[in-house]
Amino acid sequence: MTKPLVFVVAAALMDAQDRVLLARRPEGKSMAGLWEFPGGKVESGETPEAALCRELKEELQVEAAPGDLQSFNFASFDYPKFHLFMPLYILRVWKGEPVPLEGQAIEWVKPTDLKTYPAPPADIPLFEALSERF
Numbered sequence: 001m002t003k004p005l006v007f008v009v010a011a012a013l014m015d016a017q018d019r020v021l022l023a024r025r026p027e028g029k030s031m032a033g034l035w036e037f038p039g040g041k042v043e044s045g046e047t048p049e050a051a052l053c054r055e056l057k058e059e060l061q062v063e064a065a066p067g068d069l070q071s072f073n074f075a076s077f078d079y080p081k082f083h084l085f086m087p088l089y090i091l092r093v094w095k096g097e098p099v100p101l102e103g104q105a106i107e108w109v110k111p112t113d114l115k116t117y118p119a120p121p122a123d124i125p126l127f128e129a130l131s132e133r134f
């Protein structure tokens with residue numbers, strides 16, 4: 001049996017000091033307690049950018065425009081039950097103060113400190129790429 005390919009889009013919201021917003025997966029979810037980028041699965045009929053703007057609104061009450069998402073990198077990671085394909089965008093412009101609407105903790109993190117946050121294995125190379133770039 002082949003594993004499903006799961007298409008997730010994620011955003012590194014960056015503030016004026018180049019800090020990145022991380023969200024901690026709440027109890028009850030898979031990989032609870034790990035720190036990740038806000039985002040989620042692309043639904044049928046959605047563009048990746050529209051899906052990410054929808055997720056940012058649902059999770060953080062943040063309004064973003066698809067055209068402000070800058071492609072940065074991607075993860076292609078083989079989890080035991082699925083293969084994750086996850087483009088990561090950088091977002092520097094949005095409307096509203098991020099509010100954690102789904103019980104997740106959020107923190108602004110300097111790129112060089114990202115490695116100190118326990119994260120899903122797919123995210124580790126993305127953390128490294130951000131800390132090398134910024």
Ligand SMILES: Nc1nc2c([nH]c(=O)n2[C@@H]2O[C@H](COP(=O)(O)OP(=O)(O)OP(=O)(O)O)[C@@H](O)[C@H]2O)c(=O)[nH]1
Nearest residue numbers: 008010029030031036037038039040041084120122123
């Ligand atoms: N949003 C997000 N998901 C990530 C990241 N890294 C990573 O491995 N994932 C995985 O991508 C999958 C889909 O993300 P999601 O946010 O839609 O997941 P979910 O908890 O609603 O659904 P799930 O309970 O089926 O895992 C999850 O298994 C999640 O652990 C990340 O940085 N951001």
